[in-house]
Amino acid sequence: MLDACGVESAEDLFAHLPEAVRLRRPLHLAPGISEYEIVDYFRERAGENADGYASFLGAGVYRHYRPVLVDAVVSRGEFLTSYTPYQAEISQGTLTTIFEFQTMICQLTGMDVANASMYDGSTAVPEAAMMAARITGRHRALAARSVHPEYREVLRTYALHQGMPVEEFGYVKDSGVIDLEELERKIDDQTAAVIVQSPNFFGVIDDVKAAAEIAHRHGALLVVVFTEAVSLGILEPPAGADIVAGELQSFAISPSYGGPYAGIIATREKFVRQMPGRLVGQTVDTHGNRAFCLTLSTREQHIRREKATSNICTNQALIALMATVFMTVYGKVGLRELALQNTAKAHYLAGKLKPAFTGKFFNEFVARVGNPEAVNKTLLKKKIIGGLPLGRFYPELADSMLVCATETTRRGEMDELSDALRAPAAEEVLA
Amino acid sequence: MIKKVRSHPSQNEALLFERSSPGKGAWQLPELDVPAVDASVALGAANVRAEIPGFPEVSEVEAIRHFTRLSTWNYAIDHGMYPLGSCTMKYNPRINELVARIEGLAWAHPYQPEALAQGAMEVMARLEAALAEITGMDAVTLQPSAGAQGELTGILLIRALLEKRGSPRRKILIPDSAHGTNPATAAIAGYVVENVKSTDTGVLDLEALARAADGDVAALMVTNPNTLGVFEENIVQAAEILHAKGAMLYMDGANMNALVGIARPGDFGVDVMHLNLHKTFSTPHGGGGPGAGPVAVKKALEPFLPTPRLKRVRGKWAWDFKRKRSIGRVRAFYGNFGVLVRALAYILAHGGPGLRNATVDAVLNAVYIRKQLEPYFDLPYPAPNMHEVVFSDERQAKLGVRTGDLAKRLIDYGFHPYTVSFPMIVHGALMIEPTETEGKLELDQFIDAMISIAKEVETDPELVKQAPHSTRTSRVDEVAAARKPVLRWKPA
Numbered sequence: 001m002l003d004a005c006g007v008e009s010a011e012d013l014f015a016h017l018p019e020a021v022r023l024r025r026p027l028h029l030a031p032g033i034s035e036y037e038i039v040d041y042f043r044e045r046a047g048e049n050a051d052g053y054a055s056f057l058g059a060g061v062y063r064h065y066r067p068v069l070v071d072a073v074v075s076r077g078e079f080l081t082s083y084t085p086y087q088a089e090i091s092q093g094t095l096t097t098i099f100e101f102q103t104m105i106c107q108l109t110g111m112d113v114a115n116a117s118m119y120d121g122s123t124a125v126p127e128a129a130m131m132a133a134r135i136t137g138r139h140r141a142l143a144a145r146s147v148h149p150e151y152r153e154v155l156r157t158y159a160l161h162q163g164m165p166v167e168e169f170g171y172v173k174d175s176g177v178i179d180l181e182e183l184e185r186k187i188d189d190q191t192a193a194v195i196v197q198s199p200n201f202f203g204v205i206d207d208v209k210a211a212a213e214i215a216h217r218h219g220a221l222l223v224v225v226f227t228e229a230v231s232l233g234i235l236e237p238p239a240g241a242d243i244v245a246g247e248l249q250s251f252a253i254s255p256s257y258g259g260p261y262a263g264i265i266a267t268r269e270k271f272v273r274q275m276p277g278r279l280v281g282q283t284v285d286t287h288g289n290r291a292f293c294l295t296l297s298t299r300e301q302h303i304r305r306e307k308a309t310s311n312i313c314t315n316q317a318l319i320a321l322m323a324t325v326f327m328t329v330y331g332k333v334g335l336r337e338l339a340l341q342n343t344a345k346a347h348y349l350a351g352k353l354k355p356a357f358t359g360k361f362f363n364e365f366v367a368r369v370g371n372p373e374a375v376n377k378t379l380l381k382k383k384i385i386g387g388l389p390l391g392r393f394y395p396e397l398a399d400s401m402l403v404c405a406t407e408t409t410r411r412g413e414m415d416e417l418s419d420a421l422r423a424p425a426a427e428e429v430l431a
Numbered sequence: 432m433i434k435k436v437r438s439h440p441s442q443n444e445a446l447l448f449e450r451s452s453p454g455k456g457a458w459q460l461p462e463l464d465v466p467a468v469d470a471s472v473a474l475g476a477a478n479v480r481a482e483i484p485g486f487p488e489v490s491e492v493e494a495i496r497h498f499t500r501l502s503t504w505n506y507a508i509d510h511g512m513y514p515l516g517s518c519t520m521k522y523n524p525r526i527n528e529l530v531a532r533i534e535g536l537a538w539a540h541p542y543q544p545e546a547l548a549q550g551a552m553e554v555m556a557r558l559e560a561a562l563a564e565i566t567g568m569d570a571v572t573l574q575p576s577a578g579a580q581g582e583l584t585g586i587l588l589i590r591a592l593l594e595k596r597g598s599p600r601r602k603i604l605i606p607d608s609a610h611g612t613n614p615a616t617a618a619i620a621g622y623v624v625e626n627v628k629s630t631d632t633g634v635l636d637l638e639a640l641a642r643a644a645d646g647d648v649a650a651l652m653v654t655n656p657n658t659l660g661v662f663e664e665n666i667v668q669a670a671e672i673l674h675a676k677g678a679m680l681y682m683d684g685a686n687m688n689a690l691v692g693i694a695r696p697g698d699f700g701v702d703v704m705h706l707n708l709h710k711t712f713s714t715p716h717g718g719g720g721p722g723a724g725p726v727a728v729k730k731a732l733e734p735f736l737p738t739p740r741l742k743r744v745r746g747k748w749a750w751d752f753k754r755k756r757s758i759g760r761v762r763a764f765y766g767n768f769g770v771l772v773r774a775l776a777y778i779l780a781h782g783g784p785g786l787r788n789a790t791v792d793a794v795l796n797a798v799y800i801r802k803q804l805e806p807y808f809d810l811p812y813p814a815p816n817m818h819e820v821v822f823s824d825e826r827q828a829k830l831g832v833r834t835g836d837l838a839k840r841l842i843d844y845g846f847h848p849y850t851v852s853f854p855m856i857v858h859g860a861l862m863i864e865p866t867e868t869e870g871k872l873e874l875d876q877f878i879d880a881m882i883s884i885a886k887e888v889e890t891d892p893e894l895v896k897q898a899p900h901s902t903r904t905s906r907v908d909e910v911a912a913a914r915k916p917v918l919r920w921k922p923a
Contacts, residue, residue: 001795001871005795005799010794013791013794013815013817014693016662016664016814017662017693017694021662021667022693023567023692023693023694023698026783026784027565027692027787029565029782031782031783032780032781032785033782035526037779038526038530039526041779042536042772043535044550045536045550045553045554046535046536047535047550049536049547049548049549049551050535050539050543050547051535053543053547057543059542061540061542063538063540067458069491071532077507077509077510078503078505078506078510079502079507079717079718080507080509080523080717081507081513081715081716082505082507082513082718083513083518083520083716083718083719083847084716084719085718087842087847088904089839089902089907090504090842090847090899091505091718092504092505093501093503094505094718097498097501099446099919100920103448103919103920104486106919107484107485108486113918119576119580120763121763122762123576123580123761123762148763150760151763157587157758157759157761158619158761160759161590162619163621232483233483234479234480235478235480236478236480237480255537255539255540256536256537256538257536257539257541257765258763258764258766258767259576259762259767259769259770260720260767260770272916278719281912281916281917281918282917283907283911283917284907284908285905285906285908286906286908289905291908293912295912296913301612301614301615304615306618308611308615308618310615310619311579311580311582311618311619312580313577313579313612314576314707314709314720315719315720315721316721317717317719317721318719318720325494325498327486327487328447328498329457329458330456330457331455331456332482332483332488333456333458333488335483337460338458340467344467347473348465360474360475380547385543385544388542407461410464
């Protein structure tokens with residue numbers, strides 16, 4: 001090969017680089033190690049993380065069972081090691097599964113169209129807000145404080161340089177649902193998007209219908225966010241939403257310390273050309289057979305460049321495939337049953353704790369525990385990771401934690417949690 | 432004549448919704464160990480949906496067959512060479528998949544106490560350090576989800592620093608050979624895009640740059656090696672021109688596979704850059720994602736990096752949320768951790784010397800393809816190439832056959848097409864990147880296929896224009912798809 005390339009050594013291939021740019025020393029990285037040692041290294045690191053703990057953490061990342069079929073499918077090299085399906089003739093596998101994904105997301109959310117995935121729920125929110133701004137020609141966003149706090153942080157980062165002021169409105173202290181009066185006060189004729197989450201960050205099923213009514217009366221679009229996709233198995237889809245921005249982590253995507261997950265944006269037919277991200281559409285091949293391909297790409301960065309609807313390029317295809325397999329495995333009946341089990345578990349737990357809000361909830365809720373940090377410390381000794389202390393995000397809820405129960409939470413663990421909360425050590429802390 | 436493949440039956444498969452029947456399912460749930468609840472009481476009657484109309488109902492066997500059959504309709508790296516230029520389709524080691532699924536890593540919750548997340552944080556810290564060494568930069572954030580979000584992060588960092596120095600400025604300069612994400616990113620970060628022409632030899636035009644680089648320019652976004660696979664030989668001078676005007680040099684690291692161990696952006700004047708772990712560091716593309724787009728910066732930009740940052744406190748890792756000058760979060764939590772684990776596994780497996788060898792092999796493979804194909808295809812920019820080579824279809828176009836046709840014909844020979852019609856500065860581009868993954872056997876088969884197709888263009892151009900002939904799906908009507916979009920299945 002060297003002869004064919006007309007060089008004496010492979011080093012000569014770099015001879016044209018200016019000397020000033022060359023690295024004339026080895027990289028300061030250890031020599032390579034074998035497969036066996038790599039497994040060892042990561043097993044050791046895994047051992048430094050929580051191992052064998054029960055957990056009541058939710059807050060946007062949920063512990064659901066992953067059916068074995070999911071990894072059986074996504075481990076196939078044909079899905080794992082293929083690229084974005086630009087060459088439709090040899091990518092019908094990926095394209096067909098994305099078309100099915102888009103369809104199932106529409107069925108779940110009640111929307112007309114869904115894209116082929118966004119990075120995650122948190123980045124879907126600013127994309128939805130920017131989309132609403134393009135559609136309405138307005139530039140303000142109004143987000144509920146009960147939207148996931150980290151999602152709102154991401155929204156602020158994106159909005160800052162879009163000339164998009166982001167304001168927030170609160171929740172009702174007793175029920176935990178959005179404060180409609182405050183929304184009514186703050187919305188104006190420059191509001192492009194009203195952004196609410198349901199179930200909201202506190203787990204409370206929010207008043208999407210009322211938010212839609214107010215938003216639409218002022219000519220704004222309603223963006224509805226969800227972080228717990230399993231809830232859609234039993235809850236009414238967000239009627240009145242113009243854009244749904246959600247996170248599918250619950251659909252067989254392991255928590256993986258925060259990612260990779262898959263977000264979605266779904267919307268009404270009339271807004272499809274303002275959507276960000278990839279879309280797969282149905283068409284035919286030259287023989288008239290049904291076929292699928294990426295479509296409406298004139299919205300996208302590789303065609304429109306600086307005029308694109310978004311800069312997104314890579315999405316979460318393989319993760320979306322996990323969700324697709326999950327939705328297929330559970331199906332129409334199973335997803336409902338799964339959602340019902342989650343409801344039953346969380347409501348059993350709530351019966352033993354002191355929920356802070358009266359609003360209806362799905363599989364997580366805010367519990368008043370006095371000093372959440374101290375309670376959690378006690379729990380850790382019993383190998384239980386308690387709920388998320390809320391003071392960090394909501395100073396007014398510093399005495400509370402967000403606790404979650406899913407189908408994987410055992411009754412015994414929930415009893416232990418409530419016992420620990422009643423134990424003398426916790427009582428002391430509470431006193 | 433076509434040695435690599437011959438035809439083989441592939442099964443038909445209906446959509447899930449078409450093969451559903453009521454009562455079927457593949458799910459299992461344990462007996463409930465708490466009292467069941469009445470959904471309308473627990474959730475509120477108005478909140479409970481009647482059903483999910485149209486949602487699939489299939490058995491487990493039907494489900495696995497469905498997805499397995501569909502999978503056979505895909506081409507993949509595991510099938511053979513995938514020479515998409517600028518996409519760096521290298522082998523995805525399976526060890527990466529295994530370690531990312533180790534329970535203590537895969538099931539770590541982002542909010543679990545820091546004391547119980549030390550292993551995950553150590554993995555991230557080690558990867559940050561390795562990427563800093565590889566790029567020659569001072570600090571790395573692993574938060575961005577993919578390359579385009581890395582770009583956005585990088586440009587927001589520049590904006591923040593310039594703002595602190597007095598003005599964020601107004602313009603971003605972008606060469607005409609750039610990826611589409613560059614201008615799209617600049618626009619989202621609130622900048623006006625100004626294109627800069629390349630020289631006749633396909634590299635940055637220093638004179639044009641000096642003219643364009645006025646006090647209103649925030650940065651130049653450059654890919655190096657550029658999308659022609661050519662190293663920007665004037666990069667050091669370009670950096671000097673920009674720095675003299677108080678502007679910054681942003682590098683798109685999409686083509687870093689040509690540089691690892693050979694040259695470091697931090698040493699040639701780059702202020703901020705992103706990496707695509709799903710390109711250079713072997714994490715799988717998975718049909719379009721997930722990726723990860725870490726951003727590496729020089730010291731001056733470090734205070735602005737997204738929150739939170741890893742820090743060492745009394746011998747333990749902790750997350751630092753109190754960073755006053757930070758641009759904020761670009762996504763929830765800390766990044767695509769599962770992708771980061773895979774990238775670190777790749778770095779550990781190769782080690783320093785192995786990473787450099789991979790670069791040398793990647794460049795050798797691309798130069799070999801160039802030398803073998805030069806007699807058959809037009810090479811518009813003859814400068815020495817690195818990890819990829821860009822031909823044009825000029826000779827074939829005279830006979831009515833375009834780059835897109837050549838690409839489709841390549842499918843019949845058992846290869847995934849190269850990147851078609853990009854970069855835009857080459858009319859009818861054929862952008863070929865073999866990566867270090869390919870051995871001489873596969874390269875020679877690819878070269879033979881390309882030469883054979885070049886000959887077919889002369890003898891039987893229609894054969895090439897109607898390609899592919901051997902796939903279960905022939906050319907698809909993309910125009911019809913866009914004219915009347917059908918974006919979801921509906922019952923007939």
